[in-house]
Amino acid sequence: MNFKKYFEKANEAGITSSELTSSTSTSFSFSLFKGELVSYNIDTSRRLSSRGIYEGKMGFGTTENDSSDSADFLINAIKLTASLNESDDEPIIYEGGTSYKKFTLNSKNLKARKTEEKIKICKEIEQKLQNYDSRISDVEVYYSDNYSERILANSFGLNLKETNNYFVISASVVIKDGEEIKSNYDSYFGVNPEEFNIDEFCKNIVEKGLGKLHGESIKAGKYKAVFSRESVSALLNALLSNVSSEQIQKHSSRLEGKLNTKVLSDKLTVYEKPHLRNIFYTYFDDEGVATQDKVIFEKGVLKTYFYNLVTAKKDGVETTGNASRRGNKMGITFGNIIVKNGRLSEEELFKKIKNGVYITDVSGLHAGLDSTSGDFSLQAEGFHVENGVKSKPLTLFTVSGNIFELFNDIIAVGNNSKLLINSTTTPSIAFKNLKISAE
DSSP states (O other): OOHHHHHHHHHHTTEEEEEEEEEEEEEEEEEEETTEEEEEEEEEEEEEEEEEEETTEEEEEEESOOSTTHHHHHHHHHHHHHHHOOOOSOOOOOOOOSOOOOOOBOOHHHHHOOHHHHHHHHHHHHHHHHHHOTTEEEEEEEEEEEEEEEEEEETTSOEEEEEEEEEEEEEEEEEEETTEEEEEEEEEEESOGGGOOHHHHHHHHHHHHHTTTTOBOOOSEEEEEEEOHHHHHHHHHHHHGGGBHHHHHTTOOTTTTOTTSBOSOTTOOEEEOTTSSSTTOOSBOTTSOBOOOEEEEETTEEOOOBOOHHHHHHHTSOOOSOEEEETTEEEEOOOOEEEOOOSBOHHHHHHHHOSEEEEEEEEOHHHHBOTTTOEEEEEEEEEEEETTEEEEEEEEEEEEEEHHHHTTSEEEEBSOOEEOTTSEEEOOEEEEEEEEEEO
């Protein structure tokens, strides 16, 4: 679509200011099971999303059809949705900023890699996993790569473009030892295929799976606990939803009125760094505002809320560049969350708690965690920690508590941070009191 002509046409239709976003994505994926390709997909999609102010109200439109009729369709959609919009929020189309930290995050090597090479690597992974231990019964390997392009322009002359590509390799194993069956799964994601270590990837999947065998139950009670990076990340993301200015303004956040107040342990410092050079990098949000690095919690003190243009206007502050379009609504998002490392390795965290549990995984967050109250009751996997050392595996158990209380109850923060698939970089953390009940 010709953006300039679209804005002229929208203006003629009475839309005083407008915005158009073009999102294009090309993905390739396949999976292997027992040496055979069981799926193989190539998919290309494009979406045009529009916003505009008509008769003092914001309207929206979306289409996946880029044709000669698309402009009229989007303009009519804006006018219709604006006429139905009952919100009292002041509609805002961003006029543009002057400081954008832009760089290209594309791997030429990934783009040039042939399909045969990708399948060969996955077959090698499958073979290594299958041969690692005689107790491995089934192996499945999944590969995908993606190229995406996002262009955001508006009638004020703003014109932004962002492209990236990345790949994901996932594998799962089923382990049978007598009557006992366990499974394990892991993923690797990145931009440069040369950085992927097959042997390390396979060893990690199998060793963690084997480590789950012959688990024993745990007595109900309160324990000191070390949470793995993945477990910390899952709970932290739920806590961060309370930093959203939308939730603050709806009076549905525990952090309302807590700005510049100590709300978490002074051992915890958390940042948002959208400009880190990884697959989650972005230099503008869904309103075209420049993203910015920020301190969220500094030694437990809440330093900012996440804002878009509308919520910032309500509070009389500047937007933080955290706008996210969700269908026909502009909401709040966050990404590239970084927890500042402490000084101790994970093994030293075990020594720190002496006796307790090591939580390797928590599940059931959708149903078992109320991010507003902070209360949680989640299924967990893990190990005993005895005399400062990780020891016997545990059968499934339930952990419960409150995320605000938990992150106020920190013994020590580890130094083993890792970027995870949910765009957080977190270390393991040791906590004082965790309530556990057996399944």
